[in-house]
Amino acid sequence: MMTKRQTSSSPRELAKAMETSKAPAISRAAAVMRLLGKSDAPLGVQSVARELGLVPSTCLHVLRALVAEEFVSFDPDTKRYSLEAGVLTLARHWLRRNQFTDLAQPTLDRLAQSFGVTMLGVHIVGLDHIIVVAIAQSGQNLQLSTQIGSRFPALISATGRCIAAFGDYPEARLETKFKTLRWDEAPTFEQWQTQVKQTRAQGYAVDDGNYISGVTVVAAPVWKARAKLSHALVAIGIGSAQRSGLSSLATALRSSAQTLSNQLSGETLLEWS
Amino acid sequence: MMTKRQTSSSPRELAKAMETSKAPAISRAAAVMRLLGKSDAPLGVQSVARELGLVPSTCLHVLRALVAEEFVSFDPDTKRYSLEAGVLTLARHWLRRNQFTDLAQPTLDRLAQSFGVTMLGVHIVGLDHIIVVAIAQSGQNLQLSTQIGSRFPALISATGRCIAAFGDYPEARLETKFKTLRWDEAPTFEQWQTQVKQTRAQGYAVDDGNYISGVTVVAAPVWKARAKLSHALVAIGIGSAQRSGLSSLATALRSSAQTLSNQLSGETLLEWS
DNA sequence: CAATGTTATTCGATATATAGAACATCCGAT
DNA sequence: ATCGGATGTTCTATATATCGAATAACATTG
Numbered sequence: 001m002m003t004k005r006q007t008s009s010s011p012r013e014l015a016k017a018m019e020t021s022k023a024p025a026i027s028r029a030a031a032v033m034r035l036l037g038k039s040d041a042p043l044g045v046q047s048v049a050r051e052l053g054l055v056p057s058t059c060l061h062v063l064r065a066l067v068a069e070e071f072v073s074f075d076p077d078t079k080r081y082s083l084e085a086g087v088l089t090l091a092r093h094w095l096r097r098n099q100f101t102d103l104a105q106p107t108l109d110r111l112a113q114s115f116g117v118t119m120l121g122v123h124i125v126g127l128d129h130i131i132v133v134a135i136a137q138s139g140q141n142l143q144l145s146t147q148i149g150s151r152f153p154a155l156i157s158a159t160g161r162c163i164a165a166f167g168d169y170p171e172a173r174l175e176t177k178f179k180t181l182r183w184d185e186a187p188t189f190e191q192w193q194t195q196v197k198q199t200r201a202q203g204y205a206v207d208d209g210n211y212i213s214g215v216t217v218v219a220a221p222v223w224k225a226r227a228k229l230s231h232a233l234v235a236i237g238i239g240s241a242q243r244s245g246l247s248s249l250a251t252a253l254r255s256s257a258q259t260l261s262n263q264l265s266g267e268t269l270l271e272w273s
Numbered sequence: 274m275m276t277k278r279q280t281s282s283s284p285r286e287l288a289k290a291m292e293t294s295k296a297p298a299i300s301r302a303a304a305v306m307r308l309l310g311k312s313d314a315p316l317g318v319q320s321v322a323r324e325l326g327l328v329p330s331t332c333l334h335v336l337r338a339l340v341a342e343e344f345v346s347f348d349p350d351t352k353r354y355s356l357e358a359g360v361l362t363l364a365r366h367w368l369r370r371n372q373f374t375d376l377a378q379p380t381l382d383r384l385a386q387s388f389g390v391t392m393l394g395v396h397i398v399g400l401d402h403i404i405v406v407a408i409a410q411s412g413q414n415l416q417l418s419t420q421i422g423s424r425f426p427a428l429i430s431a432t433g434r435c436i437a438a439f440g441d442y443p444e445a446r447l448e449t450k451f452k453t454l455r456w457d458e459a460p461t462f463e464q465w466q467t468q469v470k471q472t473r474a475q476g477y478a479v480d481d482g483n484y485i486s487g488v489t490v491v492a493a494p495v496w497k498a499r500a501k502l503s504h505a506l507v508a509i510g511i512g513s514a515q516r517s518g519l520s521s522l523a524t525a526l527r528s529s530a531q532t533l534s535n536q537l538s539g540e541t542l543l544e545w546s
Numbered sequence: 547c548a549a550t551g552t553t554a555t556t557c558g559a560t561a562t563a564t565a566g567a568a569c570a571t572c573c574g575a576t
Numbered sequence: 577a578t579c580g581g582a583t584g585t586t587c588t589a590t591a592t593a594t595c596g597a598a599t600a601a602c603a604t605t606g
Contacts, residue, residue, distance in 0.1 A: 025298035026338035037366030065299035091364030092422030093310030131358040149365030
């Protein structure tokens with residue numbers, strides 16, 4: 001039985017992640033890297049230890065190991081630690097073998113152009129997070145933007161309703177996670193459930209200013225294998241400018257997502273010939 | 274005293290990295306991620322364990338911890354593991370706070386155009402590896418290419434001669450590392466030392482077909498703080514086509530590298546005003 | 547320049563992560 | 577179907593990674 005776990009970026013979550021694990025050093029290492037990533041300046045041993053609730057000596061061991069693996073850099077003069085380029089190498093490998101980004105990019109570009117919105121391809125990691133893996137901007141002047149690699153809570157906004165609708169998670173877990181979310185205009189859990197139900201019926205989700213007021217978000221689910229939610233296409237538009245064409249945008253999104261799902265679950269071209 | 278360590282990507286190096294460490298789980302985790310990154314297909318517990326010389330049960334713990342941290346994904350159907358998008362998030366953070374890439378990109382573009390070569394910005398991690406962090410291609414038809422995040426042995430090719438010339442490492446360590454390199458047309462250590470000396474005199478290094486026959490590589494060092502080698506600009510050209518303009522390319526590279534060094538060691542714009 | 551707080555680091559006792567074998571489960575071949 | 581070989585997973589004794597205090601190096605202040 002696989003015990004439920006959390007990614008560790010705060011002392012609280014780190015503690016939770018470690019208590020069940022048989023390899024806590026790895027959770028600590030992950031927490032340290034995420035902390036160094038978030039930090040604007042390099043950090044010393046104490047800062048890291050205090051922030052994460054670690055024992056300084058242990059923290060030092062972790063940092064030294066990460067330095068040896070070239071994931072963290074160490075400045076002997078200032079005795080400060082920061083992220084090192086080694087993490088780039090891992091990311092490159094991941095990108096190389098990720099067909100979703102390749103397949104989705106043209107679609108995202110096209111939709112961004114046609115509808116004048118910012119389009120995202122997001123990877124659904126689980127009930128905890130989604131990660132932006134592809135971006136397309138329209139030529140519009142005013143644009144919302146984010147970066148490849150950004151993480152968001154899984155259940156937030158339109159994508160969240162897709163995950164709830166098609167992810168096949170028990171309602172209790174959904175409710176627990178839902179309660180931790182921060183919205184500009186939070187819906188009640190009941191309202192949200194209604195919207196999730198609607199999402200299931202329509203095949204796409206809409207967030208009309210809930211997550212960020214004045215911003216409309218539309219999302220449609222992408223499946224990797226049959227019945228296995230893995231990604232989503234997301235359109236982000238500013239305010240009411242969107243509202244007129246919303247339904248045509250939504251159906252375009254849905255059909256594009258459907259096409260992608262078919263391509264992803266089918267055999268690859270190499271195995272084809 | 275900081276003990277010398279190695280990054281772990283083979284069973285041999287992993288063993289070496291672990292024996293001195295106080296956090297071997299982290300070395301194992303790094304090795305596992307690198308292995309999964311290199312692999313073309315997702316791997317099972319046994320494959321990973323065998324490849325890295327780990328005990329299966331330990332390997333399982335490592336993999337589970339990495340899954341929990343969203344660095345590795347697990348397919349419950351096939352029981353296979355592969356890299357997960359979480360590594361992207363770390364890479365984004367690293368890129369965000371790396372001024373070298375921002376500063377270097379325009380320079381690289383310009384040089385690539387002017388001389389019709391492929392330009393790289395590389396990050397010097399130590400005596401073990403360099404990592405490609407920025408790329409610019411010329412419009413030429415025939416082009417050598419690589420990817421952001423690629424790792425190369427530190428002492429190879431023209432960059433290697435720069436590191437040897439300006440890195441201030443003891444000769445014994447250089448020779449040990451030098452002996453592990455693979456070249457198309459390997460120079461002897463004595464020949465190489467002469468070239469290193471020349472590099473120190475000229476302020477740039479040339480590799481004329483040693484690393485890859487028919488390929489000329491020129492590199493110039495970039496310092497972050499005074500006397501602290503951190504990056505290099507690299508030009509890659511195919512064969513003799515380059516040779517004519519080689520010295521003008523080299524001096525252009527050297528002066529660009531010099532300018533970058535000044536920008537990097539000077540105060541940032543924000544602290545300026 | 548001493549005093550004081552802070553930080554990095556070492557070191558030894560002990561809680562615990564790991565190794566190895568045992569068990570369970572899957573898959574292909576006979 | 578049945579076997580055989582491989583895989584994934586659990587279990588437990590023990591080598592060891594972690595903790596906490598003590599030390600050393602450093603910077604900051606009176």
